[in-house]
Amino acid sequence: MTIHREGYITLSISFFVLALFNYLLQTYLPGHTLTFVFAGISVALFIFLLSFFRKPDRTVASPDEDSILSPCDGKVVVIEKVTENEYLKGECMMVSVFMSPLNVHINWYPVNGTVLYAKYHPGKYMAAWHPKASTENERTSIAIGFRHGTLLLRQVAGALARRIVFYARPEMPARQGHELGFIKFGSRVDLYLPLNAQIQVSLDQKVTGNRTVIARF
Numbered sequence: 001m002t003i004h005r006e007g008y009i010t011l012s013i014s015f016f017v018l019a020l021f022n023y024l025l026q027t028y029l030p031g032h033t034l035t036f037v038f039a040g041i042s043v044a045l046f047i048f049l050l051s052f053f054r055k056p057d058r059t060v061a062s063p064d065e066d067s068i069l070s071p072c073d074g075k076v077v078v079i080e081k082v083t084e085n086e087y088l089k090g091e092c093m094m095v096s097v098f099m100s101p102l103n104v105h106i107n108w109y110p111v112n113g114t115v116l117y118a119k120y121h122p123g124k125y126m127a128a129w130h131p132k133a134s135t136e137n138e139r140t141s142i143a144i145g146f147r148h149g150t151l152l153l154r155q156v157a158g159a160l161a162r163r164i165v166f167y168a169r170p171e172m173p174a175r176q177g178h179e180l181g182f183i184k185f186g187s188r189v190d191l192y193l194p195l196n197a198q199i200q201v202s203l204d205q206k207v208t209g210n211r212t213v214i215a216r217f
Contacts, residue, residue, distance in 0.1 A: 004106060006165055006182045007053025014049055018042040048101075052185070056104060058210035060177025063112050065147050068197065068215040069176060070207040071110045072189045074099040079203055084192045087117050087143045088152055092192045093199060095214055096134070097207055099187050107155060107166075107181045107189060108210050109174045113146030118168040123157070134190050142168045142180065148217045152192040155183055177210050 003011070022042055025035040060069070078096035099105055123138040138157035143150055155164050166181035168174070183189075193199075197215035201207060207214070 001057070002055045003050065004053045004055040004182060006184070007049070010184075011046075011049055011053065014046060018046060052101065052105065054104060055106060058106075058108065058177065058208075060210055063176040064213075065112060066217045067213045068110045068151070068191070068193065069108070070097060070201075070209050070212040070214050071107050071153060071180065071191065072097055072099055072105070072207075072209045073103040074188070074207060076201050076203055076205045076207060077188070078190075079199060079201070081195070082192070084152055086141055086152070088150065088192055091195060092152075093195060093197055093215075095191045095193065095199065095201065097189050097191075099183070099189070101185055104209065105183050105185075105187070106179060106209065107153075107183065109144070109176055109178050109180050110153065110191065110214065111144060111146040111151065111174065112176045113144045113174045115142060115168045115170055115172045115174050116145045116150065117141065117143035117152075118166065118170055120164070120166070138164060140164055140166045140168075140181070142166065144174045146174070148197070149194040151194065152190075153180070154190040154192070155181060156188045156190060157183065158185075158187045 022039055029035050074097040077098045080094055082094045084092050119141050121139050124136050140155045142153045157164055163184045193215055199215050200213045
């Protein structure tokens with residue numbers, strides 16, 4: 001377990017600010033209850049931030065060309081047939097995974113293939129489970145061509161998320177299990193899959209990035 005590079009700046013700034021406030025309280029209010037309370041809160045907050053930016057070892061030893069792996073940790077909140085109008089321009093199966101602030105927030109490529117399309121959309125910050133979040137919130141859309149067709153992966157910001165990071169660029173190779181991006185502080189990932197994909201998960205199921213199979217062919 002290590003710390004993800006996206007957390008370096010946030011953790012450094014947080015440590016400096018918390019240390020400064022604790023120093024000032026200790027200097028001007030030595031022995032005061034507020035000083036001890038704030039010190040406890042500071043430790044708890046920094047431990048939470050360390051946990052949020054944790055980077056577990058989720059190496060995919062042998063890519064499976066016939067399986068779509070979960071691109072993130074979280075809980076399945078949507079499984080339905082929809083029409084995707086941005087890139088796929090047709091009907092597909094949508095599977096959405098909601099990530100709470102306690103989940104690992106790294107996003108991984110769910111399949112082997114090639115990035116065909118990658119676009120960032122500024123937007124609102126509605127709760128990630130809101131039906132309109134996929135089309136109105138801050139988000140990215142990444143289309144990947146793979147052995148069984150094309151899928152679209154959408155990173156969606158939530159009420160707490162204020163920065164989506166994605167590394168995908170058109171014509172880049174997509175490697176199952178490799179990092180695709182990171183979403184900070186609560187969010188969701190939507191997968192738009194070909195209709196012939198056999199969904200392997202159910203609503204409210206907890207999934208693990210790079211481990212749980214979302215669908216098979």
